Amino acid sequence: MAALSEFFYADHKRLERLLSRAGEGKIEQPLYDEFRAGLLRHIAMEERNVLPAIVEAKGGKPLLTARRVRFEHAALESLLIPPPSAGILRTLRTVLFQHHLLEDGPGGIYESCEQLLGSLSDEVLRECREIPETPPPPNNVDPAAIDMACRALERAGFEVREEDLRS
Numbered sequence: 001m002a003a004l005s006e007f008f009y010a011d012h013k014r015l016e017r018l019l020s021r022a023g024e025g026k027i028e029q030p031l032y033d034e035f036r037a038g039l040l041r042h043i044a045m046e047e048r049n050v051l052p053a054i055v056e057a058k059g060g061k062p063l064l065t066a067r068r069v070r071f072e073h074a075a076l077e078s079l080l081i082p083p084p085s086a087g088i089l090r091t092l093r094t095v096l097f098q099h100h101l102l103e104d105g106p107g108g109i110y111e112s113c114e115q116l117l118g119s120l121s122d123e124v125l126r127e128c129r130e131i132p133e134t135p136p137p138p139n140n141v142d143p144a145a146i147d148m149a150c151r152a153l154e155r156a157g158f159e160v161r162e163e164d165l166r167s
Contacts, residue, residue, distance in 0.1 A: 002114045002121065003121070003122060003125055004050075004110055004113060004114055004121045004122075004124060004125045004128075005104070005110040005111060005114060007125055007128070007129075008042075008045075008046075008103065008104070008110050009104055009110075011038070011042055012042075012096075012100050012103075012104065014038065015035060015038050015039055015042060015096070016093075016096065018031060018034055018035040018038060019032075019035050019089065019092060019093065019096070022034075022035050022084070022089070023084070023086065023089040027084045027085075027086075027089070029084075032084050033135070033136060036080045036136040037133050037134065037135055037136050038133060039076060039080065040077070040080065040133075040134075040136055041131055041132070041133040041134070043073045043076065043077065044131050045128035045131050046069070046073070046103075046109070047070070047073060048127075048131065049124050049127045049128045049131075050109060050110070050113050050124060050128070051063075051066055051069070051070070051109070053113055053116075053117060053120075053121075053124045054066070054109065054112055054113050054116060054117075057113075057116035057117050057120075058116065063109060063112055065102050065108075065109065066109070068102060068156070068157070069099070069102055069103070069109060071152075071155050071156040071157070072095060072098070072099045072102070072156045074152045074155070074156065075095055075149070075152040075153045075155070075156040075158065076092070076095055076096070076099065077152075078145075078148055078149040078151075078152035078153070079091060079092050079095070079149050079152075079153075079165075080136065081139065081140050081145045081148065081149065082139055082140060082141070082145040082146050082149065082165070083139040083141060084139070085165060085166060085167060086167060087163075087164045087165045087166060087167040088149075088165050090164075091153070091158075091160055091164065091165060094158070095153070095156070095158060098158075146162050146165050146166060147162065149165060150162055150165065
């Protein structure tokens with residue numbers, strides 16, 4: 001495994017552990033906020049550095065899976081807006097499991113980036129590491145936030161009802 005893949009794989013595992021610890025029994029808001037900040041930074045690294053580097057290396061053409069990756073990023077971000085519930089945490093785990101397959105697996109975006117860029121993938125990794133982790137905004141208690149998350153999940157190919165997220 002090359003450096004870029006190793007970095008992102010390790011970050012996936014870190015985020016999974018944080019999400020698990022945040023939702024053991026009652027939801028631990030400080031741990032959940034740490035997870036939120038970490039996931040938002042992780043998505044920013046991919047959106048600002050990895051995916052554009054792939055497009056540039058392919059002469060302006062994105063990976064076939066890039067659209068799905070971006071829809072899933074939007075779905076994940078939308079799940080971080082309302083206050084956490086057991087249903088939101090379950091849905092986050094489901095989406096992250098599927099999402100990580102697109103990124104970590106053979107032919108995933110990290111492997112593609114490394115193959116297309118060769119040693120230049122180290123520069124992409126350096127740029128990723130420079131993106132700071134910033135505290136996420138407070139959760140939005142407006143019921144419309146759940147509706148927005150359901151629409152984003154649907155666009156990403158997940159079937160989730162509002163009731164699933166509220167439980």
